[in-house]
Amino acid sequence: MRTRxxxxxxxxxxxxxxxxSCRSSVVVDTANTDSIVFCKAEWDVDKQAGFTxxxxxxxxxxxxxxxxxxxxxxxxxxxxxxxxxxxxxxTLLTTSELAQRTDAVAAIxxxxxxxxxxxxxxxxxxxxxxxxxxxxxxxxxxxxxxYQYASIKLRKGKPRLFIPDSNRxxxxxxxxxxxxxxxxxxLWKGERVPQRDDRTFxxxxxxxxxxxxxxxxxxxxxTADGRFKDIAEGLSLNELESVMKWLGCVNAIxxxxxxxxxxxxxxxPNGGLLNHPSDNNRFDYQGERPVxxxxxxx
Numbered sequence: 506m507r508t509r510x511x512x513x514x515x516x517x518x519x520x521x522x523x524x525x526s527c528r529s530s531v532v533v534d535t536a537n538t539d540s541i542v543f544c545k546a547e548w549d550v551d552k553q554a555g556f557t558x559x560x561x562x563x564x565x566x567x568x569x570x571x572x573x574x575x576x577x578x579x580x581x582x583x584x585x586x587x588x589x590x591x592x593x594x595x596t597l598l599t600t601s602e603l604a605q606r607t608d609a610v611a612a613i614x615x616x617x618x619x620x621x622x623x624x625x626x627x628x629x630x631x632x633x634x635x636x637x638x639x640x641x642x643x644x645x646x647x648x649x650x651x652y653q654y655a656s657i658k659l660r661k662g663k664p665r666l667f668i669p670d671s672n673r674x675x676x677x678x679x680x681x682x683x684x685x686x687x688x689x690x691x692l693w694k695g696e697r698v699p700q701r702d703d704r705t706f707x708x709x710x711x712x713x714x715x716x717x718x719x720x721x722x723x724x725x726x727x728t729a730d731g732r733f734k735d736i737a738e739g740l741s742l743n744e745l746e747s748v749m750k751w752l753g754c755v756n757a758i759x760x761x762x763x764x765x766x767x768x769x770x771x772x773x774p775n776g777g778l779l780n781h782p783s784d785n786n787r788f789d790y791q792g793e794r795p796v797x798x799x800x801x802x803x
Contacts, residue, residue, distance in 0.1 A: 532753050542567045543751050555586040558770060558779060569744050574730040574737035576768050576780045578611060582722030587662020589801045590631045590685050597623050597795035600767040601777055609801035611770040613726045614714055616687040617652060617761045618797030625797050627653050628676040628686035639673035639686060649673035651701060655688035655758040657716065664716065664724060666756040668693065691715065691746045691757040700742045710739035712766035712783055717754030725752055728768045728780045733788045764794045
C-alpha cells in the first residue's frame, strides 16, 4: 500500500514539474521518459519578425538514449509571414541560394529529388505550373511510392496537409495552385501514422526535415541534424513522429532529409545556416547540399 502511494506521489510530482516547466507548445506524455526529457529541456530562443527560432542540443544521451541537435522555426497563426515553394529548374542550388535569390527571410529544404537529373521525384506544382511528378516504381507504375503519400497545399501562403489518393497521378486533378508532395505523413488528425518497418529510411536514424501544424494553426518547420553519433545522431521516423507530437502538431509531414536537411535564416551568422548540413561529413556549417526545391518563408 505504501509503495503504491509513493509511486502515485512520484508520478504526480513528475507531472507537475514537467507541465509547469514546459513551453505552452509542448505536449507531455507523463508515461514516456523521453517526453519528459524533451519537455524539460532548455531551448535557445531567438525572436524574429513574425516567427521564432528555437534550438535544442541534447548532449547527455537523455533523449532516445542519444545526443540530438534540433532546430525549429515557429510561425504563429496571426503572423503575416507566408510560405512559398521554389524550384531550381534544370540544376541544383543550395537551400540558402534558393532563399537568397528571392525575398525570402528563411527557408528549409523541400521534397525528394533526383541528384543526377535534378528533377523532383515527388509531385510539385508552383503557381499552377507542374514542375515535378511522382516517379513510378520499377514494378508498379500506377500506385505511388511510400514516400509520396503526403502532400502540402498552400492557400494564401498558409499550409494545409492532405493524404493523396494511392494513384500517383492524383494531384493533377486538384485545383490548388501550389502543391508539394513528400512523405510519409507522420501525424494525421492528432494520431501517429503507422510507419513501415522494412526500410532503413524509416527505422534508422538520419538527419530529418519536417513540417507540422498545431491545433491553433501554428506552423512548425523542423530540422534534426544527424550522422554524428557523439553530437547529433538523428532521428528515426517514429522518433520524429514523437518530437512533432510533443511540439503540439496535429498534422505533420516528413520532407527530404539526410544530407539535404538545411535550415536558413537571412542575416544570421554562418551564412544564415542554423543547423549543420552533413554533406561534407563534418559537423560544421560548410556541408550544405545543392537541392532541387525548398520551402520559403516570405
